[in-house]
Amino acid sequence: MYFKGYRRVDGTIGIRNKILVISVDECMEGIARSIAGSITDSIVLTNYNTCMMGGNEETVNNLINIGCNPNVSGVLVLAMGCGSIDPKIIADPIMKMGKTAYTLTSIKENGTRSTIAKGIKFAKILEQEKDNVEKVSAHISELIVGVKCGGSDTSSGLASNPSVGAAVDSLINMGGTAIAGELMELVGCEEVLVDRAISKEVGDKILRLVSEEERRWAVGGITEIMSVGNSVGGLTTIEEKAQGSLLKTGTTPIINILEFNQNGHEKPDSPGLYLSDTTMLCGGSATHFAAVGAQLILWTSGGAGFNNQLIPVIRVSGNENLISEDIDIDATGVMNGADTVDNVAKRIVDKVVAVADGECTQIEDVGYAYCTLYQKDTRLEYVLNSCSQV
Amino acid sequence: MKKTMIKHSEDNVAIALTGIQKGDKVIVMSKSNEAVLELTAKTNIPYGNKIAINKINGNDHIYKDHYKIGTAIQTIEAGELVHVHNVKSNRINFPESIIAEIISQMDYSIE
Numbered sequence: 001m002y003f004k005g006y007r008r009v010d011g012t013i014g015i016r017n018k019i020l021v022i023s024v025d026e027c028m029e030g031i032a033r034s035i036a037g038s039i040t041d042s043i044v045l046t047n048y049n050t051c052m053m054g055g056n057e058e059t060v061n062n063l064i065n066i067g068c069n070p071n072v073s074g075v076l077v078l079a080m081g082c083g084s085i086d087p088k089i090i091a092d093p094i095m096k097m098g099k100t101a102y103t104l105t106s107i108k109e110n111g112t113r114s115t116i117a118k119g120i121k122f123a124k125i126l127e128q129e130k131d132n133v134e135k136v137s138a139h140i141s142e143l144i145v146g147v148k149c150g151g152s153d154t155s156s157g158l159a160s161n162p163s164v165g166a167a168v169d170s171l172i173n174m175g176g177t178a179i180a181g182e183l184m185e186l187v188g189c190e191e192v193l194v195d196r197a198i199s200k201e202v203g204d205k206i207l208r209l210v211s212e213e214e215r216r217w218a219v220g221g222i223t224e225i226m227s228v229g230n231s232v233g234g235l236t237t238i239e240e241k242a243q244g245s246l247l248k249t250g251t252t253p254i255i256n257i258l259e260f261n262q263n264g265h266e267k268p269d270s271p272g273l274y275l276s277d278t279t280m281l282c283g284g285s286a287t288h289f290a291a292v293g294a295q296l297i298l299w300t301s302g303g304a305g306f307n308n309q310l311i312p313v314i315r316v317s318g319n320e321n322l323i324s325e326d327i328d329i330d331a332t333g334v335m336n337g338a339d340t341v342d343n344v345a346k347r348i349v350d351k352v353v354a355v356a357d358g359e360c361t362q363i364e365d366v367g368y369a370y371c372t373l374y375q376k377d378t379r380l381e382y383v384l385n386s387c388s389q390v
Numbered sequence: 391m392k393k394t395m396i397k398h399s400e401d402n403v404a405i406a407l408t409g410i411q412k413g414d415k416v417i418v419m420s421k422s423n424e425a426v427l428e429l430t431a432k433t434n435i436p437y438g439n440k441i442a443i444n445k446i447n448g449n450d451h452i453y454k455d456h457y458k459i460g461t462a463i464q465t466i467e468a469g470e471l472v473h474v475h476n477v478k479s480n481r482i483n484f485p486e487s488i489i490a491e492i493i494s495q496m497d498y499s500i501e
Contacts, residue, residue, distance in 0.1 A: 154405055154438030158395075187481050188457070218482045225482050231492040234405070234438030236452075236472065237479035240459035321437065335407065337423060 009098025051083025153233025157244020159318025181278020284374025
C-alpha cells in the first residue's frame with residue numbers, strides 16, 4: 001500500500017506540510033500568532049512554563065524533536081530576549097536535520113511591530129519553501145502511527161480499542177511502526193507487558209517507567225486518576241480502564257519503551273510496536289507523538305472529537321449514544337454484533353492510507369486542541385527520586 | 391429481556407449493553423453470543439456499567455475478562471450495580487468528592 005507525501009532532507013516522509021512558529025516564552029505568544037496568521041498551514045507552539053532554561057530542558061528537547069517531525073517543513077523560533085531560553089538551541093539542531101529554521105529575538109528588533117514585520121518576512125520565505133516541496137510516492141511501512149484513547153467508556157474496551165489493536169497488528173505486519181503511551185493507563189497490566197517485551201531489559205524498563213508514572217500521579221495516595229466521564233461511562237477503577245486501554249496496542253512484541261526527560265527524547269530505531277512516555281493528557285499527547293516522529297494518530301473514544309494541528313487524528317468510536325459526525329470510523333457494529341473487529345480494522349487501515357495520501361479527516365482544519373507542551377516537573381522528579389534524575 | 395455480556399466464564403460481573411431498570415429481567419450472554427444466565431436487576435444499571443451476576447462478598451476481587459479490576463468494599467448481591475460506590479481500586483483510589491460527582495452525573499441514586 002502506497003501514498004504520496006513530502007520527502008524531507010533527512011529521508012523521512014511527511015503526510016502534511018506545516019510551518020512551526022515556536023514561542024519559547026509566553027510573552028511572545030501574541031507576536032507569534034500575528035506572524036503565523038500571515039501565512040498558510042502555520043502552527044504556533046508556546047512554552048507557557050517559565051521563561052528560564054532551568055526546569056524546561058524536557059520542553060526544549062520536545063520542541064526540537066517536534067521541529068524535526070516530517071510533517072514540518074520549516075521553523076521560526078521566537079524569544080522576547082529577557083528570559084534565558086536562547087532560540088538558537090532549538091533552531092540549530094533542526095537546521096542540522098536539513099530544515100530551514102530562523103530565530104528572532106524581540107528586544108533586539110526595536111519593538112513589537114518591527115519584530116512582527118521581520119517575522120512575517122521570514123515566515124513568507126518558509127511558506128515559499130514549503131509550497132515548492134513536491135509530493136512523492138512512499139510505502140505504508142514508512143508511517144509511524146501514535147495510538148491513544150480519550151473520553152474512554154465501556155465501548156472503548158469492547159469495540160474501538162480491539163479494532164485499533166487489530167489495525168496496529170496489520171500496519172506492523174506491513175513493516176510499519178506504532179507507538180502507544182499513557183503509562184498511567186497501563187497500571188495493572190504489567191505482567192502482560194513484560195511478557196510481550198522483546199528482552200528482559202525492555203521488560204525491566206517498562207516496569208520502571210510505569211511505576212514512576214504511578215508514583216507521580218498518586219502523591220498523597222489518592223487522586224482523580226481518570227476523568228469523571230470515564231466512570232460515568234462505566235469504568236470503575238484504573239485497572240479496569242487499563243485492561244481496555246491495552247487492547248489498542250494489538251498483539252505484537254514490544255520493541256522498546258521510549259523515555260522522555262531532560263536528557264533527551266528516545267525515538268524508534270526499527271519498525272514495530274513501542275510504548276513511550278507520551279502523556280495520557282490529550283493535548284500534550286499529540287505534541288509528544290509529534291516529537292517521536294509520528295505522522296498521524298489513531299484515537300479511540302466514546303464520542304469526543306479530539307483534533308490536533310501537527311499530525312492528523314483518525315477518531316474511532318463504538319458508542320452509539322455519543323457518536324457524531326466528528327468520528328472517522330464507526331465501530332458501533334461491534335457492540336451490537338452487526339460488525340466484527342477485523343472488518344473495522346480493515347476500514348481503519350484503509351483510512352490510514354487515505355489520510356496519509358492527503359484526504360482530510362472528519363474535522364481536519366475545523367477545531368483544534370491546544371498544542372500543550374507537557375513535561376515532567378523536575379522538582380517533583382527530584383522529590384520522588386525518579387531514575388531520570390540520576 | 392435486557393442484554394448484558396460476560397467477557398470470561400469465571401468473571402463475577404457482566405456489562406450492560408443497554409440501560410437496565412431495577413426489576414428488569416436480565417440475560418447474560420457470552421462473548422460468542424450464547425445465553426449463559428438469567429437474573430433480575432436489583433438496581434438500575436446504566437448502559438456500559440457492570441451488574442453482579444452472583445453474590446460478591448466484601449474483600450472479594452471483582453473479575454472482568456479474567457482480570458482483577460478491583461475489590462468489593464461491601465457485600466454486593468447478584469443483580470446489583472458494581473461501581474465506584476461498592477468497589478475500590480487495588481492501586482489508586484478516587485477522593486470521596488470525585489466518587490460523589492460520578493454518582494451525581496450518572497443520575498444514579500445509591501440506596
